[in-house]
Amino acid sequence: MSKLLLFSILVFITFTTVAQQKRVDLKGTVTSTTEEVVGVYVLNRTTEKGTITNLNGYFSIPVRVKDTLEFSAVQFTNKVVVVTETMLKTNNYIVPLYESVTTLNEVVVKPFNLSGDLSTDLNNLPLKPVVTGRTLGLPNQNVKILSSDERALYSSMSGGPILSLINAINGQTKLLKKRVERNHRYQKTMRVKRYYADSLFVNELKIEKDKIDLFMWYCEFKDDFQAVINTKDQLKIWAYLRKMSVEFRSKK
Template sequence: MKKIICLLILLTAGIGFSQNDDTTGELQGVVFNTSDESVMGNVHVLNLNQVIGTITDDKGQFNITARVNDTLYLSYIGFKAVKVRVTNDMIKYQNTKIGLTELAFALEEVVVRPYQLTGYLDIDSKNIPINQSARYSISGLNMGYEAGSRNPNAFSNILGSIFNPADFLHNLFGKKPQQMRKLRKMQEDDKIRSLLSSKFDRETLMALLQVDKLDIEEILRNCNYSDGFIETANDLQILDAISNCYEEYKVLNRNK
């Protein structure tokens, strides 16, 4: 009888530890400026593991679903982005305080002679050149292409896709299959899409997909997007382009 009671105690303790290690809940926190300890509103908070996001209110507070060992990614324009690992006490005691440090920028003279900008929107909008490259598809091919003066290799890319449709992306997408599966979740989260639509630095995308900037550029070039698009698109447009490219890759790889 004593042996049975001891066994039940051990099983109960084991279940308790297991649940503790996989604690899931609503995490509450406050984001502040480390320079003056003032609270910060409109800070973007992403759970990189759950692929969900939220924004701090005017009191610097946020709520987000999280598990122990999830990673939160916080970013705000002009401040250094930070990653925070979720711990048991953060979920249990709530109101975790997270500080962001302001970046120091040395502003220098900017020369805009190539476009001859005046500072007046109505005039400058007419002087900035428009990328004339067009995105199109060819019957019988599942891959899209971008042609124009910025992408003179479009024809050779088409031939390469005809003769070897999936191998040129296998080494890119094959490295991060689990991360690439997050693309659909990222596209479905309105707060993440809103965040990415205002960013051009690729930092959030790199954190979510765990790839570097060169990997992102290489993916897009191999999917036949022009240098003009890669240089000027916002992060949401880049996300959609990578997602479309990945879906095309899966179709081609499945039929190979």
């Protein structure tokens, strides 16, 4: 009877030891209030196995009690934790990470004869001339680079009298001219859009961010839009956009 009891105890101890040595998947989420949490490297130092977090900061890695985990990324301060039984009992272990801030002990500017005053330093810098086609004396340095549509239009009109006549008759030249004109209008419209931050469209004009391009396209097809943007007066253009935003919102 004592032998049976001893055998039972040995079996129990063996199974307990095996259970403690068996690794299970620790599932958790890396969080941050300032930085993106995708691509954080999660390393089990004990097994030297690792994984990375997904777009939402989620990770899953095989561990057992007393394993050491390290969480690292360029934008965060490294964090090291030791696996506990409590961690293994959680369905989603939360790991908060904090932004990595690099502090410079000292910045030396004197070896470069810099004073810190931009107005003075700019005049003292030994600036070399910018290397361009003009400074090198290359031919055709002032030639404008044509877009693909502009090159197609040029080809349709410069392929000889017969080809030019054919393109004029079948409407190819007219079509390409309209396409080039449309692209020019679009480029001017996008240039106007870049005058102002998206937040101004959203907060001042009450245009949703994902509808800003649609709003600019709506303005582009107004008869007086080109005349207004040709003034290049940003105040006048903004006043026009403000007026058109009311009309645009009323058509939703």
